[in-house]
Amino acid sequence: MSQSLERYSRQVLLQYIGEDRQKILMNSTAVVIGCGALGTVSASYLVRAGIGQIKIIDRDFIEENNLQRQVLFDEKDISENLPKAIAAQRKLQLINSQVKVEGIVSDVNYSSIDELTKDADIIIDGTDNFETRFLINDYCVKSSVPWIYGACIGSRGVMMSIIPSKTPCLRCVFETMPQAGSTSTCDTAGVIGPIAGIIASFQVAEAIKILTGDYAAVNKNILEIDVWETELRQIDISELKDISNCPTCKLHNYEFLDAESGIMTTFLCGKNAVQVIHRNSGSIDLRQLELRLRSIADVSFNDFMLKFKVKNHTFTVFPDGRAIITGTADLSIAKGLYSKYLGM
Ligand SMILES: [Zn+2]
Secondary structure, three states, rough: OOHEEEEEHHHOOOOOHHHHHHHHHHHEEEEEOOOHHHHHHHHHHHHHHHOOOOEEEOOOOOOOOHHHOHHHHHHHHHHHHOOOHHHHHHHHHOOOOOEEEEEOOOOOOOOHHHHHHOOOOEEEOOOOOOOHHHHHHHHHHHHHEEEEEEEEEEEEEEEEOOOOOOOOHHHHOOOOOOEEEEOOHHHHHHOOOHHHHHHHHHHHHHHHHHOOHHHOOOOOOEEEEEOOEEEEEEEEEEHHHHOOOOOOOOOOOOOOOOOOOOEEEEOOOOOOOEEEOOOOOOOOHHHHHHOOOOOOEEEEEEEOOOOEOOOEEEEOOOOOOEEEEEOOOOOHHHHHHHHHOOOO
């Protein structure tokens, strides 16, 4: 076995993998969208398995209550105010210097998804919301990129592999997006760490099967697991593709990709916070912004973000022009605050 393969010897030994398929993995690109409970686990296994290039995209920074389940982060990351994507990149690159790891602090939305995921051979879902998942589904069906849906809440988790034109897509299964507030989230119902580890592990196993071309081995069902009740259920969805009139994979109507431009606001569930994105803001020089704001607020910043507080609102501003404003759940108030202090 050549030296570059030696570190993967235990994986190469598997009858399903071998040297040739390991080399395919080493020339593949995986994109992990969302680096929380699921994303930290899946990114870690992808890097260890030797996937040649791994991009990790996340818009958020690390909070203390993340450490219970987000296995790549520690207290030092919090004290350094690191965004999740940057902290993850640093840890993962230490694990395997032979692969390229890129942490991207950004929001995945209709205007950014093309650029952020353009090299992807596979996309792994590490998000926590259906809005982004439906967007990923639109993008993947349109561009023929396989992706692995994963979600967990409480002690339960679900997983599903989506290979465009071969399997039903997410929209075949969930026809419309659940209304905001109608589904529980980790912030309202809690989540136990191990279920995220289990679901993310299944996601990576599916990703490795797909990347190595072993489509016969790919799970064609929805897998549902409850780690507390020790239950595992497989829901057969094989007939869905033929009977559904899916707007995405049958009618090719990609409505989540075709949104309008301008200022976008998203309520961040459970945080009393709103994310504001100005599509045309371009990049912000955080040092300049600090100079502008220092007379009216307490400002702190590093290379990745700038934080300041005015009255009851805390702003976290990222170099890509995005801001998270806490202390309000009102989208229009957040828009107003953004214009007022960031001048756009
Ligand atoms: Zn479909």
